[in-house]
């Protein structure tokens with residue numbers, strides 16, 4: 001019997017056990033309207049302890065005969081409170097119907113499915129979902145799911161996520177600063193890698209906080225250890241670096257677009273793989289400005305010089321001179337040394353991709369790219385190139401080695417406003433969000449500001465972990481991104497505790513409030529919260545303190561204090 005079938009059978013057994021247990025009736029259905037139902041609560045039950053009284057977000061079950069319909073408590077009220085103390089109040093609970101269990105029979109096991117096929121009718125009995133029902137629900141994912149925390153309604157029940165859905169259909173982790181997003185990412189990746197050791201995960205880490213979280217499972221890159229050759233950039237990316245904003249430089253861009261393919265063809269044949277390309281493409285006639293083959297900046301400069309020699313009139317030479325100066329400038333710029341700094345130009349593409357995407361894994365399935373302390377433009381370029389390469393790698397490899405890209409502070413790289421930020425970065429991220437599923441590339445985004453994040457990306461994230469979020473506008477943005485049935489759960493966003501989340505979407509069996517497991521201390525991402533009281537209690541008497549800071553500043557190298 002397959003693992004999935006075994007899982008189904010155990011789920012069925014658990015359900016049967018649930019049915020045999022004494023059910024906790026709490027009321028009856030008094031109205032059904034589409035996927036909403038109203039429940040009138042029975043008279044106060046002193047035997048129900050506080051823990052078992054339905055709360056917002058709790059899951060109730062209704063036996064409709066053929067199925068057990070599950071509903072989520074979205075609101076509760078006493079519409080007309082009586083004034084005298086002895087009077088009986090009408091107590092109403094609003095339910096959103098989210099799915100149903102088919103009842104197990106001799107031949108078919110119980111199955112959970114989203115959506116409701118048999119609606120409850122008036123006076124149907126409403127019960128608190130039994131622990132076994134909830135457990136069966138979270139176990140329904142079977143072998144391809146991993147535990148990430150517990151269900152808030154009953155912390156004895158493990159909350160699980162379906163690994164395939166979580167990755168193939170992208171995931172967003174949203175919440176205010178300090179809500180626990182980075183911890184949640186670490187925890188989920190650890191849980192997945194514990195089971196699937198040969199992952200290919202790239203974390204783009206703008207705060208340099210992940211390096212110690214995964215021990216030997218991760219390889220850490222910064223601009224001193226990462227060499228990202230300029231010839232791997234697309235024309236768009238190169239132009240954005242040379243002429244950010246592309247103001248008054250149309251002629252230079254045009255010249256560059258003409259010269260790059262020439263320089264690329266000049267260099268063909270330098271390595272075995274490009275020599276093959278040359279043979280196949282008849283003297284390199286199909287090399288375009290975007291083909292990722294090596295070329296030398298020095299050859300570009302020589303080409304410009306040659307043209308300059310043949311031009312006489314000053315108007316015509318202007319753009320060539322400006323382009324020459326710009327190319328020379330950027331190849332000397334220390335900030336871009338990881339791109340333009342190499343003395344020789346070698347075809348390192350295969351090596352580079354292997355290292356970056358961990359193919360072969362060699363015991364470290366995660367690449368962490370530290371972007372902290374880098375100038376904004378440089379970080380943008382790295383994010384753009386890495387995400388684009390991941391997509392193209394997926395495309396050309398037909399998703400044979402699925403890759404996940406985790407982007408922290410995603411609103412920086414794919415901002416909601418069209419004309420803000422580095423255009424190729426947004427383009428690369430949006431492309432993965434839209435088409436990544438088909439080529440085996442997954443996008444995980446973390447952000448404090450859903451309003452500032454590109455709406456296309458957010459809408460393509462089919463699993464959302466919404467953590468504490470107080471800002472009204474951010475809550476609205478989130479509400480627009482989640483399915484209707486889950487919106488009522490989002491009402492408790494401002495009151496969520498540390499490490500708690502509303503989990504909605506494909507990756508979880510049903511929308512629920514969960515609490516992530518606690519990470520061991522050594523795996524907690526190093527997010528520093530400055531303590532003013534500590535800092536202001538003692539004087540800084542180290543004379544070299546400021547000089548050290550200035551030194552780091554000039555070297556553009558952020559050294560985080562040990563914690």
Ligand SMILES: Nc1ncnc2c1ncn2[C@@H]1O[C@H](COP(=O)(O)OP(=O)(O)OP(=O)(O)O)[C@@H](O)[C@H]1O
Pocket residue numbers: 175176177178179180181182183184187448498499516517518519520524525527
């Ligand atoms: N699951 C958890 N296990 C252990 N500690 C946690 C957990 N979740 C949150 N914390 C604690 O909360 C702190 C803040 O969490 P975290 O760094 O993940 O927040 P964040 O949402 O990523 O914040 P920011 O947006 O500023 O990056 C952590 O330093 C840690 O002490």
Ligand SMILES: [Mg+2]
Pocket residue numbers: 181182183527
């Ligand atoms: Mg964080």
